Amino acid sequence: MSRKRIAVLVSGSGSNLQALIDSAKEGYFDADIVLVISNNSNAFGLERAKKANIVSKVVSLSDFESREIYDKELIKVINEHDIDLVVLAGYMLICSEAFVDGFYGRLINLHPSLLPSFAGADGIGDALNYGAKITGVTVHFVDKGCDTGPVIMQEAIEIKEGESKENLAEKIHKIEHKLLPKAVKYFVEGKLKLEGRKVSVF
C-alpha cells in the first residue's frame, strides 16, 4: 500500500502542523505531509513547512472575487497534489459547500473545546467566559456547518478556579498536539468508520 499524502491548511502559528510534521518524521503514522496551504501570507506555519521542506502555498481570499472561486482554487491545488487527507489545523475560514463535498470523509478539523459546546472562533475564551468547569479538544470530520461535523475523538480538561486564558490555552494545545496526530494515525490506518453522524474507531 502506498504512503498516504496529507495536506494541512493553516492560518497562524501552526503548532499543530508542527506536531503532525514531527509525528510523520518519527514514523508515528505511515503518511507524509506533502502540502501546506495558508490563507495568510504571514502565517508562521509557512515557515514551519519551509523548514521541513514541504511544498507550501498561499491562497489569499482577497485575491479572488468570491468565496466560491477561492475554494475552487483550493480544491484545484489540493487535487494537483494527489491528497488522501486534508487537515484543517488552525485554519480560520469556514469551508464552502463545494469544498466540503469535494473532500467529505477525508477532511478533518481540530477545535479547542468539547463540541458541540463553544463552537466558533474563540472556543477557549468562550468556555472561560461562560464559566464552564470542563472543556477540552475535539477532532472531527468537517461537514457543511461550522464545527458541527461527526466527532472522531475528544479529550476533556478541567478549568481550574481563576485560570487565565493563556494557561488554559497552553494546556489545550498540549492535548491537541497528541490528539490530532492520533486521529490522523487512525485515519491513515483505515481505523475510522463514518456512518451518518457516528464515527467508530476499530
Ligand code: GRF
Ligand atoms: C488550535 O487551538 C485549534 O484548535 C484551533 O486553532 C488553533 C491553532 O493553533 N482551530 P496552531 O496554529 O496549530 O498553533
